Amino acid sequence: MTNNGSGRRVGAEPSRADRGRARTVAITLQITLQPTVAEGASAGRPLPSEHLMPSQNTTSARSRRRVIASGTRTPAASAPSRAAGAQIVDFRAVSKLYTGDVGLDQATFSVDREEFVFLVGSTGSGKSTVMRLLIKELEPTSGTIRVAGRDLSQIARKRVPYYRRNIGVVFQDFKLLPNRTVHDNVAYALQVTGGSRKDIRAKVPDILRLTGLSTKLHNYPDQLSGGEQQRVSIARAFVNHPPLLLADEPTGNLDPETSIDIMRLLYRINRTGTTVLVATHDQAMVDKMRRRVLELSRGRIVRDEAAGLYARDESTREFAHRLRSPSERPASV
Numbered sequence: 004m005t006n007n008g009s010g011r012r013v014g015a016e017p018s019r020a021d022r023g024r025a026r027t028v029a030i031t032l033q034i035t036l037q038p039t040v041a042e043g044a045s046a047g048r049p050l051p052s053e054h055l056m057p058s059q060n061t062t063s064a065r066s067r068r069r070v071i072a073s074g075t076r077t078p079a080a081s082a083p084s085r086a087a088g089a090q091i092v093d094f095r096a097v098s099k100l101y102t103g104d105v106g107l108d109q110a111t112f113s114v115d116r117e118e119f120v121f122l123v124g125s126t127g128s129g130k131s132t133v134m135r136l137l138i139k140e141l142e143p144t145s146g147t148i149r150v151a152g153r154d155l156s157q158i159a160r161k162r163v164p165y166y167r168r169n170i171g172v173v174f175q176d177f178k179l180l181p182n183r184t185v186h187d188n189v190a191y192a193l194q195v196t197g198g199s200r201k202d203i204r205a206k207v208p209d210i211l212r213l214t215g216l217s218t219k220l221h222n223y224p225d226q227l228s229g230g231e232q233q234r235v236s237i238a239r240a241f242v243n244h245p246p247l248l249l250a251d252e253p254t255g256n257l258d259p260e261t262s263i264d265i266m267r268l269l270y271r272i273n274r275t276g277t278t279v280l281v282a283t284h285d286q287a288m289v290d291k292m293r294r295r296v297l298e299l300s301r302g303r304i305v306r307d308e309a310a311g312l313y314a315r316d317e318s319t320r321e322f323a324h325r326l327r328s329p330s331e332r333p334a335s336v
């Protein structure tokens with residue numbers, strides 16, 4: 004396949020494999036976008052996005068964080084229950100047993116609206132299980148999961164695609180369509196949920212500017228660096244401004260410098276009011292970020308550490324500067 008220099012590819016007729024990939028991505032994208040008003044209205048009641056949107060009246064999430072000493076667990080029964088309206092994610096004694104493996108073991112935690120939270124733990128500790136439970140790709144074996152106060156077990160199968168549109172998802176391996184440009188990868192995400200051409204014209208340039216991709220509009224994924232590809236996937240996940248963004252090892256394939264750029268972008272998104280949950284085992288990054296950390300070990304929550312002293316608001320510029328500073332010491336709370 005060649006590029007004719009004008010940004011369009013010669014011979015870009017999709018192959019059977021590409022069409023298969025497009026289908027997979029279309030399904031994946033179902034979980035990244037919000038319903039349009041029309042869809043929401045016509046389809047009964049999906050999870051209304053306004054339920055998930057940050058409330059102006061909500062007490063600052065940062066003022067309500069708890070610190071649980073390292074190495075302790077929060078028993079489900081005794082965990083203080085924060086004001087339900089403030090919580091966007093709430094796991095109560097959630098277990099997920101796979102055949103022969105424990106995915107989650109009595110995990111209890113909650114995340115407030117507008118928080119930026121790291122989910123850490125070694126490989127196999129249950130991070131992706133949390134993410135997959137949140138998008139209802141998996142069902143818990145026991146326990147209750149609420150998102151914006153809504154018990155996920157009460158959402159009927161056929162309503163799940165609508166629910167998922169409230170959640171943006173970013174993966175380690177980007178999952179971009181190889182035969183579509185940057186612009187079209189993002190536009191496609193709007194198309195699959197019924198976005199109009201007007202929507203696309205209005206939203207795509209905006210999100211590409213926010214993610215620093217305006218000059219790469221006509222590039223194909225294989226003409227981009229790993230960091231740029233991850234930016235496209237974040238643009239795609241965020242184009243509809245979902246109230247909750249999940250990123251599962253978003254910097255897993257990137258070098259440290261590029262990882263900082265990606266974290267800066269996720270931080271910028273968080274500052275727009277979107278709650279961000281990032282699974283990672285990049286301990287150095289987590290130490291520098293000074294955000295709340297939830298740690299899993301063999302499916303159990305073993306640490307819930309507040310951002311504490313470092314909770315003050317930072318501009319994204321200050322944030323990036325601090326992350327790059329070699330003298331930065333890990334947060335001690």
Ligand SMILES: Nc1ncnc2c1ncn2[C@@H]1O[C@H](COP(=O)(O)OP(=O)(O)O)[C@@H](O)[C@H]1O
Binds near residue numbers: 106107124127129130
């Ligand atoms: N589909 C599955 N079938 C069986 N076991 C699984 C499946 N998915 C995950 N597991 C197991 O559950 C545990 C947690 O996995 P996972 O949530 O993927 O952890 P992490 O994302 O932290 O690496 C691991 O022991 C893993 O092997």
Ligand SMILES: [Mg+2]
Binds near residue numbers: 131
């Ligand atoms: Mg994982």
